[in-house]
Amino acid sequence: MSEPATPAGPGSAPAEPAGGYRVLARKYRPASFDDLIGQEPMVRTVSNAFETGRIPQAWILTGVRGVGKTTTARILARALNYELPDGSITGPTIHMPTMGVHCQAIIESRHIDVLEMDAASHNSVDDVRQINDAVRYAPVSARYKVYILDEVHMLSGAAFNALLKTLEEPPPHAKFIFATTEIRKVPVTVLSRCQRFDLRRVEGAVLVKHLAGIAAKEGVEIEEAALALVARAAEGSVRDSLSLLDQAIAHAAGAVRAEDVRQMLGLADRVRVVDLFEHLMKGDIAAALTELRAQYDIGADPAVVLSDLAEFTHFVTRVKVVPSVADDVSLSEAERTRGRDFASKLSMRVLSRTWQMLLKGVSEVQASGRPVAAAEMVLVRIAYAADLPTPDEVIRSLNGESALPAPRPSGNGGGGGGAGVSASQGFAPRAVARGSAAVSPRSAEDPVAHEQAPPTVALTTFEQLVAFVAEKRDIATRMTLERDVRLVRYEDGQLEIALEASAPRTFVHEFQRKLTTWTGKRWIVVVSKEQGAQTLREKQEEQRAEVERGVQADPLVQAVLSRFPGAKIVGVTQAAPEAVDVPPEPELNEDDED
Template identity: 40%
Template structure:
């Protein structure tokens, strides 16, 4: 007996053998069991998801000699002939090859005749969107009021090309792309039935390459079995699919994580020697960056059978979320601009170098600014600890002159004064900085006791100049205290998703820079923080300023005059406080 391909050998013959598409099967099964049968069904979806298969099983359910039900017997003459494709009352039409109106009229001339053997005469029209407009017009009247013994089963991959008048006369079922995990599981089942050993990563690669199509996955599996000489292993599948660049893509990401420019260009050179398509390489890199973002944010969303899971996990820990998002955006823009480059390799190298040079370098700034900071903190801490904080009142008259008092909260005003290098906004810190150079040599042993009291936590957050997720995490934390060289922050459990090792390292480095000495960070999870976090204070301030702005608009005589003159209304959402 000749070999039968897997896609045909394991084609479902009953609804229970279908893979996925539960939303379609449930409606069909309930309709069959409750005798609520429509006269026309339209199945839509991409290639290889089961449109024609569902239609054939439905035809079998309608014509089974045991009666109409959702579970055909599979042994009667009608069931066996439908499986073999020779049932006389199942008329299958390929609309792609019969687009003329004459073909459609010839087909419809036989609609009036009763079935020869079955209970229903079933017309299965595949790729129905290929029919001409005149063919659709000829089909319209029959489709609206067919004889009781006729059922129409239509299938298409492009329902947008089917006229609305046809769509409105059919029950529509959209078959979805199948998830890669579901396809891989089915491939495992098929290969177990065939007695073929397969690697799980290989099946995952085949499932991904199928892009949601189960038929494509089975065809690729047939090819992999032939290529591997009777087995399916990951190396053979990678070579067969031409995905050997996957390892090179991971090497590129690893070189980026290590800031290794020479190694990065070396990998690009090896890709050039293999005549790799840089568009495909960039697409693969974007796919891996997406996986890295999932590993950092929602690790459970990544399948354990993901190829190269360990290497991706290591990359997710070595790269910060900001890096991953930045690389992804640069890659998206670069993929669009790659066609404009004078040479594909040159364009790809520029994209890689852009990722390398645009990566945030907060940790490199820490050694430069950490040296002079202990002295000003020491001078500032002494008066605040001694309670007579009277050197600062002279500064307060200047503060309202720059921003209006209603625009920024007190803790927010303090930040620009302390962060500016000029002595005008806040005299005490510059004075301390001027005293720092003569005390630099003897000041080293005094660094441990340089900070006796630190600013309020919201002020400290602004001084740290964090960005992205690092700032979001700090803004949602509350001050828990400092014990020796360990800073304790408290974070509500609802914000646990913000935690990430690279993010916490950035906050720790910024804290060390702001406090003028090396500190470690410990974030404790609590149900509810006692003090207001910087994020809550910012929300309160925004609310206060919004209310003040709305009150100012309501009390403005010009606004009142306009309202009286034109019977106008003020839209509250259109009022924005001035910063």
């Protein structure tokens, strides 16, 4: 797209017609290569091709909506046919300081030799056949016949095939320019015959500068923060940014403030989003829920709030990796300053965990019938996970290397509310008094908190070990022990086993870690190359089969099976032994002993 072009100046869009309003996206549409913004690689390639005379027979332009594909196609058509009334220009050129003989008609899409076709509505073989028939004739007045096919990926397969021969060997006077947002849907046979240009999203800082220039030409007073919000919402699309600017001007009916744009887009205040992020990282659930409700009451969508939180989390992560990211002018000063502060204090693991929880939470809120309640539950999960140790800290604590650190300046944890965080305070985990001891917020309600120092447990047999795992209600580990583990040697604290192919790859490491945690002493679990004994499941199956064979040999059972052909034994249930009343032994008297 373009830098703001002066309607009355050379190389610009035509002046606004009397009696009708033209939207900004059309009024400030670029008319020359000098007007394009954000597409410097493409402009450089085309410029060099025109200067050296290496002009291909076909171009294909791809990119997201609103980055200037159709506009670039018209500029190319104008450059191919640029001609001045005095005849001083005799060939294609990218330098078009004034409006040429054909420029006005090409810009307005009414030139007889520049044919624009919407492939979405003209996608049949008959439409392509008309092009094939007409391309043989020389242009009426221009230098080249130019065919612009917008949304070319909408052509049918037969239409693409019908175009291939003409596209590969067109007449010298014919040029083709294709535009598409779905480049993967274009057959490779077509792509190989075209020179491809991928138009990029326009950066936020460039968009802000572009919108500021247009607002100045329109005589509209607008805050820089409002321009940044519009540029961010446009996501790199110039047309979207101009449409949003048009809407913001109409919405404000005067000076455009950032608050007007937020209300128009249903966005939360970026500063308040940062405050909410800080509450979550400190584990202050009450403050986080209060802030979410406050934003919801003024019209913020809960899903948008979580999306903004995820976006800010992503920004902090990028700043931690590449500090220069915080210099983006499309961001507010509060975001840049506090983003650097968070990046220096939060660990990468914490940021990654928060991002994953927010990403999952956004989809939950969008699918929920009560979005604000779902959003609150997402914030509760994040806040309660704030002072959880990271996996490496858990492993170190289980191996006895060091206890879990209480205050972690580089991580996040609990803490009270507050507008700012000092370097000494950091993001230390919250502690609440209970009696004479300070405990974590979860210590009273999370049973894991009481397993930090378990009593020592002695397990003398492998069967006792399996029963002990069953008591811990670890179903996955018990199933693996019964189904995939063959015992080789066993001692209390040492286990040598052979594993079936179906066993999880991480079973040995995980099981050793769990045993150390549960029993309070060091365990060594080794995988042996020996065959090992039967698995517990195989032993159970063998015992069950033996019982069934014994039952089937019973004459009464055989009589039943013969009486009902096709019947079979599917299971044997052993009845509990009946209690036998044993009479008490008679007491012996002294006379009886004699």
